[in-house]
Amino acid sequence: MFNRKPIEERIAERVARRPPxxxxxxxxxxxxxxxFLVVIGLVVVKFVGAFVLMRLGVH
Known part of the structure; x- marks a missing residue:
């Protein structure tokens, strides 16, 4: 379609050009x-926040 290679072939060529x-x-x-760091940071903040709320006795 439109004289383009299938997406799988284009991805394979792009991956092959990358250095190891x-x-x-x-x-x-x-x-x-x-x-990755933002996701890990959000998880840590959530757990710390939940721990603080439990220590304060907030339900």
Missing amino acids: LKEGKHFEHRPALIV
Whole structure:
């Protein structure tokens, strides 16, 4: 359709062009690291907030 390759082939070509990951590196790009840290931060804040509320006796 519209003389384009299927999405699977385009993704495969893009992945093949990427250099291999460096040893010990877990995130391929910075936004993945930022999203991961934000999610972990939100979970920690939620647990700390729940703990504080329980210690204060708020139901």
